[in-house]
Amino acid sequence: MSLCKHTVEKIGGTSMSLFGDIIRNVIIGNRKSEDLYNRIFVVSAYGGVTNMLLEDKKTGQPGIYGLFAEDGDWQDALEATRAKMIEFNRSFAELGLDQAEADDFINERLNGIKSCLEDLQQLRTFGHFQPVDFLPATREFLSAVGEAHSAFNSAKILRHHGINAEFVDLSGWRETIVGSIEDNIQRNLCILDFSKCMPIVTGYAKCAEGIMNRFDRGYSEITFSKIAVVTNAREGIIHKEFHLSTGDPKLMGIDNVKIIGNTNFDIADQLADMAMEAIHPKASKEMELRNIRIRVKNAFDPEHPGTLISKDYVSPKPRVEMICGRNDVLAVEVFDQEMVGQSGYDFHLMQSFHKFKLSYIAKNTNANTITHFVAQKSKNLDACLNDLHERFPGAEISTREVAIVSVIGSNMKIPGFLSRAAAALAANHINVLALDQCMRQVNIQFMIEREHFQKAQVALHREFVEKE
Numbered sequence: 001m002s003l004c005k006h007t008v009e010k011i012g013g014t015s016m017s018l019f020g021d022i023i024r025n026v027i028i029g030n031r032k033s034e035d036l037y038n039r040i041f042v043v044s045a046y047g048g049v050t051n052m053l054l055e056d057k058k059t060g061q062p063g064i065y066g067l068f069a070e071d072g073d074w075q076d077a078l079e080a081t082r083a084k085m086i087e088f089n090r091s092f093a094e095l096g097l098d099q100a101e102a103d104d105f106i107n108e109r110l111n112g113i114k115s116c117l118e119d120l121q122q123l124r125t126f127g128h129f130q131p132v133d134f135l136p137a138t139r140e141f142l143s144a145v146g147e148a149h150s151a152f153n154s155a156k157i158l159r160h161h162g163i164n165a166e167f168v169d170l171s172g173w174r175e176t177i178v179g180s181i182e183d184n185i186q187r188n189l190c191i192l193d194f195s196k197c198m199p200i201v202t203g204y205a206k207c208a209e210g211i212m213n214r215f216d217r218g219y220s221e222i223t224f225s226k227i228a229v230v231t232n233a234r235e236g237i238i239h240k241e242f243h244l245s246t247g248d249p250k251l252m253g254i255d256n257v258k259i260i261g262n263t264n265f266d267i268a269d270q271l272a273d274m275a276m277e278a279i280h281p282k283a284s285k286e287m288e289l290r291n292i293r294i295r296v297k298n299a300f301d302p303e304h305p306g307t308l309i310s311k312d313y314v315s316p317k318p319r320v321e322m323i324c325g326r327n328d329v330l331a332v333e334v335f336d337q338e339m340v341g342q343s344g345y346d347f348h349l350m351q352s353f354h355k356f357k358l359s360y361i362a363k364n365t366n367a368n369t370i371t372h373f374v375a376q377k378s379k380n381l382d383a384c385l386n387d388l389h390e391r392f393p394g395a396e397i398s399t400r401e402v403a404i405v406s407v408i409g410s411n412m413k414i415p416g417f418l419s420r421a422a423a424a425l426a427a428n429h430i431n432v433l434a435l436d437q438c439m440r441q442v443n444i445q446f447m448i449e450r451e452h453f454q455k456a457q458v459a460l461h462r463e464f465v466e467k468e
Contacts (some may be wrong), residue, residue: 006038006194008228009237010203010221013044015299016150017088019157020095025302026239027158027198036163040189040199040231042224043154045146046088050217052081053142057217065142068117069135071124075114082110085149096160097153105152109145109173116141140212144171147202147220155200164197170223172206181207181223185230194231201227218280225283228292236292237306239299244307247323247461251454256466259304260321263410264313267321268294270408270443273361274324284309315411320464325405327453329361330376331434333369334388336395340367352387356380361404362436362445371434373404373447402433403453407460408443418444424463430456 015022028036044050051057055066064081067074089102120138123129148171158165170184177187184205192199203220205211211219221238228236242249245257265288272281287294288311297306315321339345349370353360358380360372374381388397407421414420418437425432425446434447448456 006040006231006233007235007237008040008042008224008231008233009239010042010224011044011239011299012241013047013050013150014241015239016043016045016154017047017091019092019154022239022299023095023157023161026299027163028161029302037196037198038194040194040201040227040233041154042201042203042220042227043147043150044203044220046085046150049081049085049088049146049149050143052077052084053146054139054217064117065139068121068138069131071121074117078110078114078117082106085110088149089153092153092157095157097157101156102153106145106149109148112174113142113145136210136213140206140210141171143212143219144173144202144204144206147171147204148173151200151202158198158200166192166197166199168192168199168201170202170205175206178206178208181205181211181226182230183207185227189227189231215280215282218283221280221283225280225287229286229290232290233292236287236294238294238296240296241299243298243301243304244296244322246321246465247457251457252323252461252466256461258465260307261305262308262310262313262315263321265294265309265311266442267408267410268309270406271322271324274326274404274406274408313410315409318411318414319409319468320407320412320414321409323405323407323457323461323465325403325453325457326361326375327403327450328376329373329402329404329447330381331371331373331400331402331447332385332388333371333398333400334392334395335369335398336392337368338394339370346370348391349388352384352391355387356384358384362447364434364436373402376401401450402447403450403456404445404447405453405456405460406443406445407464410442412441412444420463421446421460424459425456428452428455428459430459 011022052063053065055062062070062072064074064077067077085106086103089097089099093099120134148169151169152167155165155167168188170188184207189199203223205223211222215222224236243259245259247257249257265284268284269281284294291311294309295306296309298304334349358374358378360374362373364371385397421444422432430448430452432446432448435445437444446456
């Protein structure tokens with residue numbers, strides 16, 4: 001195994017669906033043959049496949065897993081998923097993918113899954129086996145097949161193009177060995193010489209605790225991070241369908257945004273809080289501790305170096321790096337006249353949040369009011385609210401739909417920053433409901449009415465980016 005010479009690179013589902021472009025822009029491009037290797041690629045399932053296997057990430061519409069969990073008609077969903085996967089196989093015929101071999105691979109996997117689900121369905125009728133006993137494992141092996149499909153196809157296509165690609169299946173298909181993610185990576189990857197082969201690795205990695213159980217749909221970036229750490233990579237690269245820019249180009253106008261050249265892991269965490277993940281926050285931590293830099297690149301603009309995320313970067317000049325936000329936020333306000341001066345009130349309030357595993361994006365307090373801003377679609381939100389009513393019968397507990405617009409930068413010690421921001425919003429008739437800023441001054445969050453969400457981003461981008 002090569003040490004510190006290789007990169008670990010992740011390709012997302014939308015990009016994988018356009019694999020011909022990925023070959024031209026990312027994998028081969030203008031590289032000489034000697035420059036093709038010392039790169040490990042971690043791949044996601046093709047766009048939309050994981051939604052069909054599990055449930056639609058945005059709408060919640062059930063896929064195979066959702067229907068199986070509800071004792072619904074999962075068989076038709078499985079066949080529809082099979083048809084979609086085979087359709088992807090057909091789309092890569094011109095790239096040299098052996099259609100029979102690719103179809104055999106996915107049919108073998110899906111037939112095995114179908115047989116397993118039928119057995120579990122039969123066991124369920126006996127009453128001794130409850131869904132809680134087998135649904136987590138079902139979700140795991142269903143999600144795994146998407147990445148296995150794309151990784152297998154990719155390795156075969158690249159071999160057709162003369163690249164010594166190696167299909168590395170971390171999904172644990174029909175394997176009885178169950179250990180940690182690190183064990184899985186060591187067993188399957190660290191036996192390879194990265195200077196002579198190109199590993200194409202499944203974004204799903206089997207482990208004892210269940211990677212889906214721990215990280216849900218963000219698991220492929222966890223795999224990416226773990227591989228970078230275990231193999232001691234010199235850099236991690238994430239290939240997206242866009243650049244990491246100062247704002248949404250569709251909103252601000254393509255000519256008004258700037259590509260962010262450098263930033264740090266702290267700022268990546270702030271972006272994740274705004275549902276604008278450069279990388280899953282739990283994935284970046286180990287890489288940050290090992291001082292492995294992460295580069296975010298646009299897969300369709302291969303000549304641009306992208307955005308480099310490093311441990312210690314701070315902008316030498318005070319500036320705003322990004323304007324972003326989210327409009328799926330609910331303000332949970334607890335108002336209690338007995339709160340003032342009472343020690344531990346917030347602690348008891350947070351016990352409800354902890355009990356129902358509810359995290360918050362921002363928080364405001366005063367003498368008799370505590371407001372937490374949470375994602376409206378958070379799991380167990382209703383149960384948490386009911387628990388708060390029981391814990392604090394004398395308090396007024398209310399909710400309000402709001403949006404958050406955040407101004408983020410590694411060095412925002414700009415004199416008069418807050419007054420400029422307030423003036424820009426006021427000039428556009430936008431009322432600030434609340435705001436949140438820490439003394440470190442790496443971000444400031446404005447809570448506003450949802451109807452002003454887009455207009456507020458445009459106003460702040462013009463003030464702090466376009467005028468600079």
